[in-house]
Amino acid sequence: xxxxxxxxxxxxxxxxxxxxxxxxxxxxxxxxxxxxxxxxxxxxxxxxxxxxxxxxxxxxxxxxxxxxxxxxxxxxxxxxxxxxxxxxxxxxxxxxxxxxxxxxxxxxxxxxxxxxxxxxxxxxxxxxxxxxxxxxxxxxxxxxxxxxxxxxxxxxxxxxxxxxxxxxxxxxxxxxxxxxxxxxxxxxxxxxxxxxx
Amino acid sequence: xxxxxxxxxxxxxxxxxxxxxxxxxxxxxxxxxxxxxxxxxxxxxxxxxxxxxxxxxxxxxxxxxxxxxxxxxxxxxxxxxxxxxxxxxxxxxxxxxxxxxxxxxxxxxxxxxxxxxxxxxxxxxxxxxxxxxxxxxxxxxxxxxxxxxxxxxxxxxxxxxxxxxxxxxxxxxxxxxxxxxxxxxxxxxxxxxxxxx
Amino acid sequence: xxxxxxxxxxxxxxxxxxxxxxxxxxxxxxxxxxxxxxxxxxxxxxxxxxxxxxxxxxxxxxxxxxxxxxxxxxxxxxxxxxxxxxxxxxxxxxxxxxxxxxxxxxxxxxxxxxxxxxxxxxxxxxxxxxxxxxxxxxxxxxxxxxxxxxxxxxxxxxxxxxxxxxxxxxxxxxxxxxxxxxxxxxxxxxxxxxxxx
Amino acid sequence: xxxxxxxxxxxxxxxxxxxxxxxxxxxxxxxxxxxxxxxxxxxxxxxxxxxxxxxxxxxxxxxxxxxxxxxxxxxxxxxxxxxxxxxxxxxxxxxxxxxxxxxxxxxxxxxxxxxxxxxxxxxxxxxxxxxxxxxxxxxxxxxxxxxxxxxxxxxxxxxxxxxxxxxxxxxxxxxxxxxxxxxxxxxxxxxxxxxxx
Numbered sequence: 001x002x003x004x005x006x007x008x009x010x011x012x013x014x015x016x017x018x019x020x021x022x023x024x025x026x027x028x029x030x031x032x033x034x035x036x037x038x039x040x041x042x043x044x045x046x047x048x049x050x051x052x053x054x055x056x057x058x059x060x061x062x063x064x065x066x067x068x069x070x071x072x073x074x075x076x077x078x079x080x081x082x083x084x085x086x087x088x089x090x091x092x093x094x095x096x097x098x099x100x101x102x103x104x105x106x107x108x109x110x111x112x113x114x115x116x117x118x119x120x121x122x123x124x125x126x127x128x129x130x131x132x133x134x135x136x137x138x139x140x141x142x143x144x145x146x147x148x149x150x151x152x153x154x155x156x157x158x159x160x161x162x163x164x165x166x167x168x169x170x171x172x173x174x175x176x177x178x179x180x181x182x183x184x185x186x187x188x189x190x191x192x193x194x195x196x197x
Numbered sequence: 198x199x200x201x202x203x204x205x206x207x208x209x210x211x212x213x214x215x216x217x218x219x220x221x222x223x224x225x226x227x228x229x230x231x232x233x234x235x236x237x238x239x240x241x242x243x244x245x246x247x248x249x250x251x252x253x254x255x256x257x258x259x260x261x262x263x264x265x266x267x268x269x270x271x272x273x274x275x276x277x278x279x280x281x282x283x284x285x286x287x288x289x290x291x292x293x294x295x296x297x298x299x300x301x302x303x304x305x306x307x308x309x310x311x312x313x314x315x316x317x318x319x320x321x322x323x324x325x326x327x328x329x330x331x332x333x334x335x336x337x338x339x340x341x342x343x344x345x346x347x348x349x350x351x352x353x354x355x356x357x358x359x360x361x362x363x364x365x366x367x368x369x370x371x372x373x374x375x376x377x378x379x380x381x382x383x384x385x386x387x388x389x390x391x392x393x394x
Numbered sequence: 395x396x397x398x399x400x401x402x403x404x405x406x407x408x409x410x411x412x413x414x415x416x417x418x419x420x421x422x423x424x425x426x427x428x429x430x431x432x433x434x435x436x437x438x439x440x441x442x443x444x445x446x447x448x449x450x451x452x453x454x455x456x457x458x459x460x461x462x463x464x465x466x467x468x469x470x471x472x473x474x475x476x477x478x479x480x481x482x483x484x485x486x487x488x489x490x491x492x493x494x495x496x497x498x499x500x501x502x503x504x505x506x507x508x509x510x511x512x513x514x515x516x517x518x519x520x521x522x523x524x525x526x527x528x529x530x531x532x533x534x535x536x537x538x539x540x541x542x543x544x545x546x547x548x549x550x551x552x553x554x555x556x557x558x559x560x561x562x563x564x565x566x567x568x569x570x571x572x573x574x575x576x577x578x579x580x581x582x583x584x585x586x587x588x589x590x591x
Numbered sequence: 592x593x594x595x596x597x598x599x600x601x602x603x604x605x606x607x608x609x610x611x612x613x614x615x616x617x618x619x620x621x622x623x624x625x626x627x628x629x630x631x632x633x634x635x636x637x638x639x640x641x642x643x644x645x646x647x648x649x650x651x652x653x654x655x656x657x658x659x660x661x662x663x664x665x666x667x668x669x670x671x672x673x674x675x676x677x678x679x680x681x682x683x684x685x686x687x688x689x690x691x692x693x694x695x696x697x698x699x700x701x702x703x704x705x706x707x708x709x710x711x712x713x714x715x716x717x718x719x720x721x722x723x724x725x726x727x728x729x730x731x732x733x734x735x736x737x738x739x740x741x742x743x744x745x746x747x748x749x750x751x752x753x754x755x756x757x758x759x760x761x762x763x764x765x766x767x768x769x770x771x772x773x774x775x776x777x778x779x780x781x782x783x784x785x786x787x788x
Contacts, residue, residue, distance in 0.1 A: 054670040
C-alpha cells in the first residue's frame with residue numbers, strides 16, 4: 001500500500017483546515033479603524049493556529065518522508081489525528097471572538113492537548129509497520145532523549161488549561177511558547193536519514 | 198487513461214467534504230459551558246459523519262489501488278458517488294442541529310443508503326474495465342461470501358430509516374454499528390494482491 | 395514546464411467549486427417535510443451544476459491527458475477558464491434560491507455561455523504548444539466535423555438566455571439537454587491516441 | 592527532502608484561497624437587476640484578487656520548478672508567505688463591500704505589500720539551498736537588472752497606500768497596473784533553464 005494517497009489526502013485536509021480558519025475573520029460593516037479593532041484578537045488567534053497547523057503539517061511531512069509503507073491501521077491513526085486537527089478552526093474562532101476569556105482559552109488548550117496526544121498513535125503505528133524500534137524511523141524518533149518535545153508540550157498544555165481560568169493571557173503565552181519550541185522542525189529524522197544513507 | 202487524476206480529484210472532493218462539515222459547528226456567542234451544551238449533538242453527528250467519510254475514503258483508496266485503468270464510464274460512476282457523498286454535510290448538520298428528531302435522522306439514513314447504493318456501480322464499473330470477475334479486483338471482491346458487508350449495511354439502513362420515526366436514538370445506534378463494521382478496512386483486496394504477487 | 399502542477403491546481407480549484415456549491419443548501423430550522431420543500435429548487439440547480447462542473451473536469455482531464463507541454467500562455471488560459479467556472483456557485487445559488495425566476499435563470503445561462511467560450515482559448519493554446527493542428531491533440535480535436543458539440547452548446551445557450559425572460563422552465567430544460575449531450579466524454583482524443591499508438 | 596509535498600500543499604492552499612473569495616459574492620435576495628448592482632464592486636475586487644493570486648501561483652510554480660531541494664527553512668518561508676496570501680479573501684471582501692472607500696482600499700494595498708515582501712525570503716531561501724547566487728535559480732533571478740519587477744511593485748504599493756485616503760480609485764488603478772506588469776510570467780527562469788540545458 002503506497003503512501004502517495006495518504007499524503008495527498010492529508011495535505012488536502014490540512015490545507016483546508018489552515019485556510020478556512022481565515023473565514024472567521026468576518027468582514028466588518030464599517031470602513032474605519034474602529035470597526036477593525038474588534039478583529040485584532042481574532043487575527044492573533046488565527047495567526048497562532050496557523051503556526052500550529054503549519055507545525056503539524058511540517059512534522060507530518062517529516063514523519064511520512066521516512067516511511068515506506070502505510071497499512072490500514074496507520075490510515076485510521078491518521079484520520080483520528082486529522083479529526084482533532086479539524087477542531088482547530090472552531091477552537092480558534094471561539095477563543096478569538098470572546099477575546100481570550102477563560103473557558104474558550106482553556107478549551108483551545110484542550111484541543112491542542114488532544115491533537116498532540118492523537119499524534120502519538122500515528123507515529124507509533126508508522127514506526128511499527130516500518131521496521132519497529134530498530135527501523136530508520138524508530139531509531140530516528142527513539143534516540144537522543146526520545147520525544148522530549150512531545151512530553152514537554154503535553155506538560156505545558158496540562159499546566160496552561162487550568163491556568164486559563166485565572167490568567168488566560170498567561171495560558172496564551174504558554175501556547176505560543178510551545179509553538180516556538182516546534183517551529184524548529186524535527187531534524188532528528190533528517191539527520192538519521194543522512195547517517196544511514 | 199491513468200488513474201492519477203481521478204485519485205487526486207476524489208481526494209480533493211472527499212477532503213473538502215470531511216472538512217467543511219466542521220463549519221456547521223457554529224461558534225457560540227457566549228463563553229460559558231451553557232453556550233457549549235447545544236453544540237454536543239452537532240459534534241456527535243459530525244464525529245459520526247467524519248468516520249463514515251473516512252471509511253469511504255479508505256475503501257476508495259483500496260478500490261483504486263487494485264485498478265490499472267480508468268475509462269469514461271468509471272469517471273461518471275465516481276462523480277455519481279461523490280455527488281451523494283457531498284450531501285453528507287447537509288444531512289449531518291440537519292440531524293445535529295435538530296437534536297436527532299425523527300425526520301432529519303431518517304433523512305441522514307437515506308443519504309447513507311444512497312451513498313452505499315451509488316458505491317456499487319463504481320465498484321462494478323472498475324471491475325468490468327479491469328479484467329472482469331476473473332481479474333484481480335473481481336476475484337478479490339467476489340470471493341468469500343461476496344459483498345456481505347455491503348448487503349448487511351443496506352439492510353440495516355433500510356431498517357433504521359423507518360425506525361427513526363419511532364426511536365431515532367436507536368437509528369443512530371444502528372448507523373454507528375454499521376460504521377463500526379466498516380472501520381476494519383476491506384482486507385480482501387490486500388490479501389488477494391499478496392496471494393497473486 | 396511539466397503539466398503535473400497545472401493538473402493538481404486545476405483539480406484543487408474544480409474540487410472546491412463542485413463542493414462549496416453544496417453549502418448553498420442551507421440547513422432549515424424546522425425538522426418537518428414542509429421546511430425541506432423550499433430546498434427542492436436549490437437541490438435541483440445544485441445537481442445540474444454538479445453535472446456541468448463534472449463535465450468540465452472530465453473534459454479538462456481528457457484535454458491535458460493528450461498534452462505534453464504547458465507554457466505560460468496555457469497557464470493564463472487555464473486561469474481565465476477557472477475564473478468563469480468559479481462563478482458557478484453564485485449563479486447556481488441565485489437561480490435555485492429564486493426558484494428559477496427569469497433574470498437568475500438567464501444569468502445562469504450567461505455563466506454557462508462564458509465558461510464555454512473561455513474553454514476555447516484553453517484548447518487552442520494547448521493545441522498550439524503541442525504540435526499545432528497536425529499534432530495528436532490538434533488532429534483529435536479538429537477532425538470529424540470539428541467542435542460541433544462546442545458550437546451546438548453555444549447556440550443552445552444563446553437561445554436559452556433570452557428565452558428565460560419568457561419561459562425560464564424551458565431554458566432550464568435546454569441547459570439540461572446540453573449537459574446530457576456532454577455526459578458522453580470526448581472520445582475523439584481517446585480514439586486518436588489509440589490509433590496513433 | 593523532496594519538493595513534491597510542498598508543491599501539493601501550496602497548490603491546495605492557493606486553490607482554496609482563490610476559490611473561497613467567491614463566497615463573498617453573497618447571493619442577493621431579489622431577482623432583478625437592481626439587486627445585482629451592489630455586487631459589482633465586490634465582483635471587480637474579486638476579479639482583481641483572482642488575478643493577483645493567479646500571478647502568485649504562477650510565480651510559485653516557476654520558482655519551485657527550478658528547485659531541486661527544499662529544507663526546513665524553505666518550508667517555513669513558504670508558510671510565512673501563504674499566511675499573508677490567506678488574508679486576500681478578507682482584504683478583498685472588505686474593499687468590495689465598502690465600495691472602495693479609503694481605509695479598506697489602503698488595507699488591500701497593505702496586504703498586497705506584505706505578500707510581496709514575504710515572497711522575498713521564500714525566493715532567497717530557495718536560492719540559498721539550491722546552489723546560491725551561482726546556481727541555476729540564483730543566476731536566473733539575479734541577472735538582467737535583478738528583481739526590478741519586485742522593486743517596482745513595492746514602490747507602487749507604497750505610493751498607492753497613502754494615496755487611497757485621497758483618491759482610492761487611483762490606488763485601485765495602480766494595483767491593477769502592477770497586476771498587468773506581472774501577468775507576463777517570469778520568463779527569466781524558463782530562459783535560463785533552456786540555456787543551461
